[in-house]
Amino acid sequence: MSTVAVIDYGMGNLHSVAKALEKVAQGKTRVVVSSDPAEVLKAGRVVLPGVGAIRDCMGEIKRLGFDEVVQKVVATGTPLLGVCVGMQALMDFSVENGGTECLGVLPGRVEFFGTDLTDPVSDEHLKVPHMGWNQVNQHQRHPMWAGIAQDSRFYFVHSYYVQPAGPEVIAASCNYGITFTAAVVRDNVFATQFHPEKSAHAGLKLYENFLNWNGKS
Amino acid sequence: MGLAKRIIPCLDVDNGRVVKGVKFVEIRDAGDPVEIARRYDAEGADEITFLDITASHHDRETMVHVVEQVASQVFIPLTVGGGIRKVEDVRRMLNAGADKVAINTAAVHNPEFVREAAEKFGSQCIVVAIDAKKVSGEGEPNRWEIFTHGGRKATGIDAIEWAKKMVAYGAGEILLTSMDRDGTKIGFDLELTRAICEAVTVPVIASGGVGNLEHLVDGVKEGHADAVLAASIFHFGEYSIEQAKRHMAAAGIEMRL
Numbered sequence: 001m002s003t004v005a006v007i008d009y010g011m012g013n014l015h016s017v018a019k020a021l022e023k024v025a026q027g028k029t030r031v032v033v034s035s036d037p038a039e040v041l042k043a044g045r046v047v048l049p050g051v052g053a054i055r056d057c058m059g060e061i062k063r064l065g066f067d068e069v070v071q072k073v074v075a076t077g078t079p080l081l082g083v084c085v086g087m088q089a090l091m092d093f094s095v096e097n098g099g100t101e102c103l104g105v106l107p108g109r110v111e112f113f114g115t116d117l118t119d120p121v122s123d124e125h126l127k128v129p130h131m132g133w134n135q136v137n138q139h140q141r142h143p144m145w146a147g148i149a150q151d152s153r154f155y156f157v158h159s160y161y162v163q164p165a166g167p168e169v170i171a172a173s174c175n176y177g178i179t180f181t182a183a184v185v186r187d188n189v190f191a192t193q194f195h196p197e198k199s200a201h202a203g204l205k206l207y208e209n210f211l212n213w214n215g216k217s
Numbered sequence: 218m219g220l221a222k223r224i225i226p227c228l229d230v231d232n233g234r235v236v237k238g239v240k241f242v243e244i245r246d247a248g249d250p251v252e253i254a255r256r257y258d259a260e261g262a263d264e265i266t267f268l269d270i271t272a273s274h275h276d277r278e279t280m281v282h283v284v285e286q287v288a289s290q291v292f293i294p295l296t297v298g299g300g301i302r303k304v305e306d307v308r309r310m311l312n313a314g315a316d317k318v319a320i321n322t323a324a325v326h327n328p329e330f331v332r333e334a335a336e337k338f339g340s341q342c343i344v345v346a347i348d349a350k351k352v353s354g355e356g357e358p359n360r361w362e363i364f365t366h367g368g369r370k371a372t373g374i375d376a377i378e379w380a381k382k383m384v385a386y387g388a389g390e391i392l393l394t395s396m397d398r399d400g401t402k403i404g405f406d407l408e409l410t411r412a413i414c415e416a417v418t419v420p421v422i423a424s425g426g427v428g429n430l431e432h433l434v435d436g437v438k439e440g441h442a443d444a445v446l447a448a449s450i451f452h453f454g455e456y457s458i459e460q461a462k463r464h465m466a467a468a469g470i471e472m473r474l
Contacts, residue, residue: 019292134219
């Protein structure tokens with residue numbers, strides 16, 4: 001039986017990610033939540049979740065040796081899914097916590113929405129964090145979007161967003177005062193700013209697609 | 218198109234059972250939080266809030282199991298409030314599968330707790346629940362104060378100042394309940410809602426007083442709330458979540474349908 005490993009580096013809510021994967025795995029894929037680099041490296045698929053502050057996340061990722069694990073997973077072609085701060089951690093650098101070096105798997109930065117975010121149409125002041133269900137506009141056809149309607153709503157909660165160095169890795173975008181990157185993809189790496197495990201049917205479908213994805217577009 | 222406004226049904230849980238009488242036709246056991254949460258999810262609830270009203274500290278462990286079970290079957294955001302007093306309480310609920318915790322009385326007694334929890338777990342999971350009551354008289358400028366212990370205990374703290382302070386301490390969201398309106402079914406205190414929404418930079422959930430679907434529309438349009446919370450109109454089967462969402466969408470509010 002194939003295995004999907006959810007990397008446990010002590011930050012945030014892995015329970016929901018694991019339960020959502022179990023729900024769609026239907027016993028065909030084994031779901032393990034692991035803080036053991038060796039076990040993660042053996043898995044056929046890997047999820048890098050994350051909530052909270054980036055500096056603490058990066059600190060724990062490095063302390064437990066998961067920075068090297070992620071690089072190996074990326075290099076070997078194993079499908080990798082980053083979620084929320086797990087997506088942000090894949091970039092080069094985040095402005096959060098006074099500037100934090102990240103894993104550098106994908107070129108680009110993580111920026112702050114700022115405190116003066118306004119809706120360009122209504123001029124209404126927008127709340128930060130961006131919290132709730134927003135529409136995700138798919139930029140490219142990809143197996144991870146299979147069966148998910150264009151502009152489906154997913155659940156977001158974040159104050160920082162990913163700005164890739166180039167547009168070719170943008171898998172989806174979302175509007176909140178500005179247009180920001182909602183998902184990135186490159187080879188065997190896919191990552192979402194939103195939380196699929198909190199996004200009802202559309203989110204579960206994305207996890208199901210991940211369990212069926214061979215890591216190629 | 219953009220971010221949708223949210224509808225959040227709220228369930229009061231006492232020792233692992235939903236109280237206040239929920240009436241769903243298909244549900245055999247009306248007090249089972251897991252079954253009710255699943256039903257709300259199926260109807261399109263954007264989030265679910267559980268309020269633990271268990272009196273004894275000993276029985277609070279039950280709530281952890283409730284959250285674990287719900288989080289295993291319902292894949293939308295879950296907030297848990299009631300009895301969150303220590304960093305350890307926050308950790309236990311988040312580990313059980315809650316996405317956010319609502320801190321109320323403990324924030325008033327010890328504001329540093331909010332800061333500590335936000336620093337440890339991130340502002341995104343820290344909701345500060347504010348119970349406010351109007352204290353200004355007729356003809357005076359509006360003034361609301363914070364009350365604790367279910368609205369029985371006055372604190373003398375100004376509600377708007379308190380909301381700002383809690384956001385500065387790291388609250389990622391405000392759950393605002395009007396104690397004047399709670400249980401009245403005559404609608405939100407819209408002046409209070411708007412005053413708090415305009416004072417803070419984080420999302421505000423309006424609560425207290427919903428008696429019909431138009432009240433939900435008012436909460437967003439007049440009160441400027443980012444989300445609306447209601448209990449009884451959904452519990453007693455007067456309206457389904459889906460009906461409520463369609464009604465709000467028809468009034469021109471962006472909803473997830």
